[in-house]
Structures are given as C-alpha cells and as structure tokens.
Amino acid sequence: MSIFTTPEQREAGRANFDAAVRRHAVSRRDFMKGLLAAGAAVPVTAAAYYGYQKWQGNPVKAGLIGAGDEGGVLVGEHNKDYLQFVAVADIRPSNMKRIFVGQP
Secondary structure, eight states: OOSOOOHHHHHHHHHHHHHHHHHTOOOHHHHHHHHHHHHHHHHHHHHHHHOSSOOOSOOEEEEEEOOSHHHHHHHHHSOTTTEEEEEEEOSOHHHHHHHHHOOO
16 A cells, blocks of 8 residues: 555545445434433343342352451341352451451
8 A cells, every 4th residue: 555646546535435434424413312222221231131030049158358347347238148258357356256246
C-alpha cells in the first residue's frame, strides 16, 4: 500500500468510505433507542441465566483468617444457604469468643 495515491484513487477511496458510512448511518435518536433497549435486556438476560429459584447445591466452604471486627460481621451476616465457614483463625482468642459466643 502506498501513501502516494493519485487524485482519482483518493476520490474512489473517499466515495467507498462515504458509501459504507451512509449505509450504516445511525442517528443520535436511533443510538439512544438501541442503548435503552440493550440496557433493558441485561437484567432480563441475567435473571434468565441465573434463575429465580432456590439454591439446590451445596454451600461454598470457606475459611476465615483474621476474624477481627470485619470478620465478625461476615460470620454473623453471611447467608448460610450459600456459604459455610469450615475454619476460622485469629491470634486473639477474645475475637473468636466474641464472634461465636457474642461476648464483648
């Protein structure tokens, strides 16, 4: 491919480009309509993919290292249908007691 083109070649290239762009011309209004339709389809698609049904599998098993303040919240507020803690570790026994027994 050469940078040095004749005026006829440049004109033919410009005509081809303009024809291709005009063939797929999209107005702002059409673009916004398509954007809105795509945005509305995403939640429906996600709902169809994941489904609105009861969890039927086994919960994910996890271990928690460093069960401080944030870990205590995680242990207390997780959904037991989906997550099961099988191991918890902390260097402070008081944190473990506070999380599982409820002692301050």
